[in-house]
Every structure is written in C-alpha cells, then in structure tokens.
Amino acid sequence: MNFRPRPKEEPEINLIPFIDVLLVILIFLMLTTTYSKFTELQLKLPVADSDAQRDYPKEVIVAVTSDGRYTVKGTPVTGRNVDALAQAFADAQAAKDSVVIITADATAPHQSVITVMEAARRKGLNHITFATQNSAQAGNR
16 A cells, blocks of 8 residues: 655646637637728828929929819810810820820819820829929918
8 A cells, every 4th residue: 555645736727729719719819800091081182391392394284173183284184084174195196205284273172183194004194293382382371
C-alpha cells in the first residue's frame, strides 16, 4: 500500500484555443463591417490652397456656369452636348498640346464638367486642369 501523498498538480490554462477563437471573431467582424464615409462628408468645391497660378503657353479656358452653359475662350457655345463642345474646341483652334483649363462654378452640375472632359478627349486634348480659388479668397465673398 502506497500511502504517500501525491504531489498536487497545478491546473494549466491553455490560451491557444482562446486566442484562435478571438482571431476568428476579429476577422469575421472586419469582413462584415460596413463603412459609411460618404454620408459624413460635406463638400464645398472648388476651393483649394495651391501655389501661384501657372501660365500655360497654349491654354483653352472653358467656363461652366451653374446652370450648365459653356464658353470656350470667352465664346459662348450654343449647345450643351459633347458634339457642340468638340466643335467649339475645333473653332478655337486648340492644338493637341494645349492645356484645357476648366473653370466651373461651384454649383455647376457634375455632368457638365464630365461633358467638357469628354469633348476634350474626343479632340485629343489630354492635358486638363481645373481652376480653383484659395480658401482665403472664398471667405471674402
């Protein structure tokens, strides 16, 4: 008969399965979470803090009003579609290396600006920039 006391074993807590379960839950939550960035943004365009304006030797300035009318180099465009704008670029004798400067009103429809970009693409005018105002100038108005 062996009446000697046995040494007491300390219970071990195995953390590896617990960590595995937590990682699976974390991955599940990361994959199923939706982010609603766009509902939180309040945009006011076009205001930008930029360096001094550049002078381009060959520039075609296209103005877009708030109701979607266009002028190319100060000449009003009769239509509001891509073909009319493309014809206005041709009438303005825009060269392939000309820079198209889009001066759009802050409340101009987005489609109007896209129409200018599409007409420029059709005429092979690949250099496009946007005219903006500094935030200091915008505060004065």
